[in-house]
Amino acid sequence: MNRYERALSHVRERTPAPPAFETIAAASDDARQRWAAEVESRRTRAGRWLLAAAPLWLILIVITTLRWHEPGDLPWNLAATTLPTLLLVWAARLCHESTFRAALLTRGIAFSHLLVALMWAHAAECTEAVVFALGMTMAMGRSLGLLGAIGLDGSSDPDSSFEPVRFRGLLSLALIMACVDAMLLLTFGFSGVVVELALAMLELGDVVDPMPLLLLLLGFAAMVVNVWGLVRLRTWALFTNMLTNIAVAAMALTDMLWLGPLLIAMLVTTAIIQLLLPLPILATALGRPLPERREWLMGFVMRIVVPVLVGLTVVRALFPIERWQQPPFW
Numbered sequence: 001m002n003r004y005e006r007a008l009s010h011v012r013e014r015t016p017a018p019p020a021f022e023t024i025a026a027a028s029d030d031a032r033q034r035w036a037a038e039v040e041s042r043r044t045r046a047g048r049w050l051l052a053a054a055p056l057w058l059i060l061i062v063i064t065t066l067r068w069h070e071p072g073d074l075p076w077n078l079a080a081t082t083l084p085t086l087l088l089v090w091a092a093r094l095c096h097e098s099t100f101r102a103a104l105l106t107r108g109i110a111f112s113h114l115l116v117a118l119m120w121a122h123a124a125e126c127t128e129a130v131v132f133a134l135g136m137t138m139a140m141g142r143s144l145g146l147l148g149a150i151g152l153d154g155s156s157d158p159d160s161s162f163e164p165v166r167f168r169g170l171l172s173l174a175l176i177m178a179c180v181d182a183m184l185l186l187t188f189g190f191s192g193v194v195v196e197l198a199l200a201m202l203e204l205g206d207v208v209d210p211m212p213l214l215l216l217l218l219g220f221a222a223m224v225v226n227v228w229g230l231v232r233l234r235t236w237a238l239f240t241n242m243l244t245n246i247a248v249a250a251m252a253l254t255d256m257l258w259l260g261p262l263l264i265a266m267l268v269t270t271a272i273i274q275l276l277l278p279l280p281i282l283a284t285a286l287g288r289p290l291p292e293r294r295e296w297l298m299g300f301v302m303r304i305v306v307p308v309l310v311g312l313t314v315v316r317a318l319f320p321i322e323r324w325q326q327p328p329f330w
Helices: 003-013 021-068 071-080 082-094 100-123 127-147 168-204 211-231 235-253 261-276 279-285 296-318
Strands: none
Touching (some): 021 100, 100 127, 100 168, 100 261, 168 211, 168 235, 168 261, 168 279, 211 235
8 A cells, every 4th residue: 555545544534523613603703804894995995986076077167167168157057067066975975884775876876977977078079078087987987896796785784675586686787777867867967957948048038948857857756766666676666667768768869858969878778778677577577487597797787887888988088089179068
């Protein structure tokens, strides 16, 4: 018998002693504490990136107004950026909360600003717009990368009523997209229409049709109700969310909301995505076999979709295709 065989025989004859329970418990507690510290560090750094992006709105509006518009337009343009600025500050605060609602709203605010940075990169070539698009893209991409899927699995929020097992990935993404639509309508659509109405009233001295403003508020309210229903796993929320997206996309395409072409394209794109996401859930409700879990979906969005959007924005900002004389605001 050679050494190798003797070693095998010796190992087989010995009874391995399991580690003590205290050792396992101590190692588990240590790993849990390290992970909690890492999560808190990521939340803190993501909040700092969101907070650092808030002044970009004010800087952009002041510079572009003084350069391309009348100085008297500055108060109206500043009013249009008040909501986006406050939302970024609020998102920085929400980063430190461990509830599913906070995680959802933070992603919605960051995604909506990432899409708007892409819009600015596409719409204008002036230096201040390019700097704004690059700065906002870097901040939003970094914050989303740091957050990842933290808080979306419900592990840190035991009191949450959002506990789907089979369709968690689909519903989480649908909720984030609904929040993105609501943020786009409330901040950039609503603010732009208010500014346009105010300037028209000042220039024309007449009453302007407020219908676009009312339709935007109605669409925003409907999306808030849809988000509330989806978080609480209400079946009706799936159908009302689909109908709301169809209605908003139709009104945007027919110029009933007075939105810019880029914002219309964003709303139509998110509407198409939200129409496709609930289809597996509805098919299962109609008797089809349960599909495979989509637990990889949020990871795919954070690891693939966000870097693609960031790269597209950077390329579009640094290598513009069209030439614009001045940046359109919405």
